[in-house]
Amino acid sequence: MKKTNWITAALCLLGISAGAQTPWNGKSAAVVLTYDDALNVHQTNVLPLLDSLGLRATFYLTDNGGRLRAQFPRWKIAAAKGHELGNHSMYHPCSAKGPGRSWVPPDYDLDRYTQRRIADEIRSTNLLLETLDGKKERTFAYPCADTRIRDTPYIDAVKTDLVAARNVRHEMQDLGRIDPWDIASYMVNGESGEQLIALVKEAQAQHKLLVFLFHGVGGEHGIDVSLEAHRSLLRYLKRQKDLWIAPMVEVAKFICARQSAKGAATPGGNGPALKDAYAAYFPIGVAVSPRALKTDEAGLITRHFSSMTPENAMKMGPIHPKENEYFWKDADSIVAFAQRHSMKLRGHTLVWHNQTPDWIFTDSKGDSVGRTVLLQRLKDHIFAVAGRYKGKVYAWDVANEVISDRRDEYLRPSPWLRIIGPDFIDSAFTWAQQADPAAQLFYNDYNEISPVKREKIFRLVKGMKDRGIPIHGLGLQAHWAVNEPGRGQLDSTLQRFAALGVKLQITELDISVYPKEHDARARRPEDSNTAFTAEREQQQRAVYRMAFELFRKYGSVLSGVTFWNISDRHSWLDDFPVQGRKDYPLLFDAQLQPKKALSDVTNFKKE
Template structure:
């Protein structure tokens, strides 16, 4: 029998007196927790995925998505031109792969998007002779599309971006072909058709630059109009395409408060933070926005300087602290893209640049300081 020291007896006595007879393991450090586990019970952490990821053709990316995220959005494959390219043709294979990817990991699956002025084929608005459709004909075309697409994924896709980017920067309605042919109530009709196709699905209005007061006021007015008509709208999606300078904490908090007062939740649906200058491009996420390439507008081709990454980490950390503060009114925060490797901001608003807007690097390694800053929101809320 091994000798028992005075220290070991004392240690045993202290454990017994405190009610513990077995050693207690320490919880895992927060920095080792996945994004989805860290924010579990607060809101979904989502990511927009592309066709190759959904089909499992890029195995390392697919693996990382499943490990880190609890919700997915499709970058393109549920947009009209992809899923319904011709009047008599639907292409469901990529969308089916996307939905199956989410089902495999029990993710909250988002449908993006049903009605948008962009990435909608010309034929949608024209008759067989190329003439503009009547209001009634375009409404029927919209209804048929929504009924077919939403109906196919009824009960599986849990939330839909019903209408995307219908507002100008001053908060007025964009003069899209939908509005020109149908009228201002095309938005109401889209929500009506989507709810009929899946009464249990969450329905959203989605737009960029909601942190700007004028545009946000237009969105609030739109929400109030839909609710006054008795239409279902669950949340507004604030596309969080920020930069190190744009989208201040004060502006983002004002956005949250205004939509709470309007009676809906606010989700942050396309989060990324550009570290590059805009050049002569407008401060806008409109896909038509662009500017000429210049070397001085692409300063970090050999890597992101530490001081710039620190600014990126600070902004992400402060944003997530704000999101956690209002967690009762936020259902989802979604990054727009998995990593710097595939972010759309490498080519927008200026093609051919090297941007670093996301928590994961081009080699899929995590930006440790960025992740730790984001997860600090969980620690400070405990």
């Protein structure tokens, strides 16, 4: 990689704010035309029109359809005329989970990938494209707008190989609020020329970046725009003297340079630290990945948080992928970071129905194991993991989400329950205490504010206490939204659980800017507005303010509050319940700067 590419990548990692009215390379707004999937119509219907008008675009190429090599000569010509050949990965892997994804082949199901595999495919695509255009610098487009492998972002591993990354999110962006690794774009599907031009006029009026994403142009793809609409848009763009129209790589480099010129803002800001505001109440924690600890997010973590939870690294699947084989590296790195910075560490989680390797439930022939074998495997796992981190993890989420969401069902019908029976829960807690007698042992669950589920959780914990099972606390995940919980709902929930006589912790706090939904679904037209508007900001601030008022009220029983992810740069809610719909659920924005909600949480009368 050339030195210039390392410098550009480093600038992009900063993600620093700039003024919303800053001119775009001397123009009032910027427009980027992008075309995905290396379709034949891009060479027959798009490139001739672009070239005749003197407009340049970005073509995100993939060889998933097997057509790319036959197109090589024309793409070489396109690159020579100034078009960017962007990286769309070699095989276009997408997550097969969720509505409308049955078409994804098993071999290219992103959820079956490893971080190394996707990184290797992106790098090999870079090398292939370099043979066409001779360039080291290019941008990336997330296939299917999927940014994570299971729950872990994959872009961090390849940031030094790329300049920026384009996502799919129907919004325009201010220069000062753009994360170069999450650049929004409008996916065009059937809009008229008038509708597309209206978007350009809006960008011009608001001095923003507008990125168009095209697939079919006059056919060849189910997501399509007519030739007439496409032609009308491009001719309008050609007439606009106040627009900067350039390939994504040029616009992204401009963004990074302008943001860098503003100077590196301190991650987390310069105001009072969140952890200090609550030092007299409870530790403030955050869920982390090993990669986050190697980026600028590390400074935000140590400044504002006094506790950490591994987001995925200690779950059974990642840490124990095969029988008698453990992968300790990621968890060890998080433990070491916590110790270096004198931070508390919560372990998450020892038994769960998700992210559990298939081998644990089956024998060498693929048949289901019996109760005795599965109990022994669970015991061995708990002693290995909790034993390794004995004295380093102060609290464990021993069992996670064993309560059913169905009104007429008590326990979730998982393989653990089917093969062992309900006593797998008691056994897990008993073995966790034996493995680390000093650790605090928690049961952890979501939808805790639902009256029906609340009572089932209460029943579970009380029953364990009555049976003498070593349980010390209850974790309330707190995946909330701008429309729930209400004050009375949350107050009554905390009051009810306080009656159990165990410690309470908020373990996975985030507040979505969209109304609460419990099930994954396909994206709808009304999901196109994903901007963090003033209205959404005010709604979110109100919920955060109310929640922390009640957390302080119950400070005598609440022994910790942990946020699920660090900042709006990455959140699991970006892909749930709607895949690829950007959310803004945390107290810090994508540039790692405090949002107004932080002051709502920290500015209170100390008693």
